[in-house]
Amino acid sequence: MGQPYAEQLAAKELHCRTLLAAHSSLQWLPPVGSREAGFRNxxxxxxxxxxxxxxxxxxxxxxxxxxxxxxxxxxxxxxxxxxxxxxxxxxxxxxxxxxxxxxxxxxxxxxxxxxxxxxxxxxxxxxxxxxxxxxxxxxxxxxxxxxxxxxxxxxxxxxxxxxxxxxxxxxxxxSTLRMRVNDLDLHLRPQSFFQTNTEMAAALYRQGSAWVSEVAPASVWDLYCGVGGFALHCADPSRDVVGVETSREAIASAELSSGDAGLQRVRFRSGDATAFAVATRPEPELVIVNPPRRGIGNDMCGWLESSTVQHVVYSSCNAKSLARDLAAMPSFTARRVRLLDMFPQTSHYEAMVLLERS
The missing domain is CATH 2.40.50.1070 (OB fold (Dihydrolipoamide Acetyltransferase, E2P))
Known part of the structure; x- marks a missing residue:
């Protein structure tokens, strides 16, 4: 706090660029800034x-x-x-x-x-x-x-x-709070996770949806899906979408939102993301991961490496674990990245990367 906001944003981008410097093919999209105050919901x-x-x-x-x-x-x-x-x-x-x-x-x-x-x-x-x-x-x-x-x-x-x-x-x-994000009503139950900056969450989901639409996969898994933000934004009549989350409360929220929107090809499952991925066939064409700060870890990285998945959209709130996980998946090339300032007045931020199998 006290540092001019433009300097905060530039410092965060420099931090992220430094951690991802090994990925020379990355296209850096302009960072998305937030309101400086009054942003936290x-x-x-x-x-x-x-x-x-x-x-x-x-x-x-x-x-x-x-x-x-x-x-x-x-x-x-x-x-x-x-x-x-x-x-x-x-x-x-x-x-x-x-x-x-x-x-x-x-x-x-x-x-x-x-x-x-x-x-x-x-x-x-x-x-x-x-x-x-x-x-x-x-x-x-x-x-x-x-x-x-x-x-x-x-x-x-x-x-x-x-x-x-x-x-x-x-x-x-x-028992639920309606969180209107873009054109979707996301229902939030008391023990469900939701991004603390609604405007940045909307931008995050728009970016993820745009990349998925560009790739146009027939099947998508949204792992660590929370209340289903990415899964619901990526819904399409031509696409099967599955969201997976450990929290039963979050899954109940996601199912309510999907039902309200009348989505026929979106399903949600409660359970461990890695266990679901290892046990489920057929594998999807694209996977979205939005893990906690610790990242997706070796087991999920190993599954993605050995899978038939062609694209990954990785949304991270910790660029250090993001860099570690990308290094553990050499079969994928990082194509695009965008920083979204989910947490102004702090050193934290969200970084989203589009990966393509080499």
Whole structure:
């Protein structure tokens, strides 16, 4: 932060070019810049302080709450709702979790805003003790924030540096948040992953769809598909598309979106991407991979090397693991790359590469 945005973007492109310097055939498309502030659609706030005076933000080195309600990377809609959530904590007497002393109940607030300005709120609790109290006070919160459509409680009983637990209890009649991206409605369930910069996500999906349309494969696998963003954008009456993701919640979201759009040749599967690829025949003509920061790893690289796949679209949030994975697939030539600045004011970015079998 504090560095002029043009310099940030140039530094990120230089970083990516340096890591991918071995790929001399690469065509570098112009980078896609983001809004400098107010771009983030999701706020993951640690709850600190006290019932009477809660903080929403992070913890300092001693475990005390530091309030970040006015953080400039959050969208204006997120910033506007945070005071109402702080008031709700006080009204419902939701005791913030004290990390050093390991007492209290409310650990985090996770808030997501849709492109239409609707909100999803997730309250991460240590136990079920406060659920009844939250239910009783919830009508007043919904009245104060009419744009709040989905509210859930996530149960995270363990004392460890993990944002949330496995169990989710939805408290509203509506259980999904509609994320309108390009011409598609992507349904987001509480435990589903979605890119935190909606405008950059739309650009990412447009670029991926354009490359797939150019190659015109008859079959596509979208591995690590999340809520199905790439798979749904690549749907075509002449093409079979399969999305694979470990999260059952994400797959349920993707199936709902596909059904709403009336897509006949798009299917989704819950499971490990590498296990699916190794066990499934016939192999597709094109594979899209959008893995977490660790990359696709040796097993997936090995399968792609030995497969009949002709093209790969690799979308990466970590150019170091991207470079490592490309080096492990010498049968493919990197043809085109585009940097999309998903994370302004940080050193992180998204890089998308089109690979072709040599």
């Amino acid at each position: 999701k706020a993951k706030m640690v709850v600190g302080g006290s019932v009477r005076s809660p903080t929403l933000g992070i913890l300092d080195a001693e475990g005390r709450g530091v309030d970040l309600r006015e953080c400039g990377v959050c969208s204006p809609g997120l910033q506007a709702c945070l005071p109402a959530f702080a008031a709700f904590i006080s009204q419902a007497r939701l005791t913030p979790y004290d990390v050093p002393r390991r007492i209290g109940e409310l650990k985090h607030l996770i808030v997501t805003e849709s492109p239409d300005g609707e909100l999803m709120l997730r309250l991460v609790l240590r136990s079920e003790n406060l659920i009844g109290r939250i239910r009783r006070h919830l009508p007043s919160l919904l009245e104060a924030l009419p744009q709040l459509k989905v509210v859930s409680v996530n149960l995270h009983p363990e004392h460890k540096a993990v944002l949330e637990g496995d169990r989710e209890v939805v408290l509203t009649a509506q």
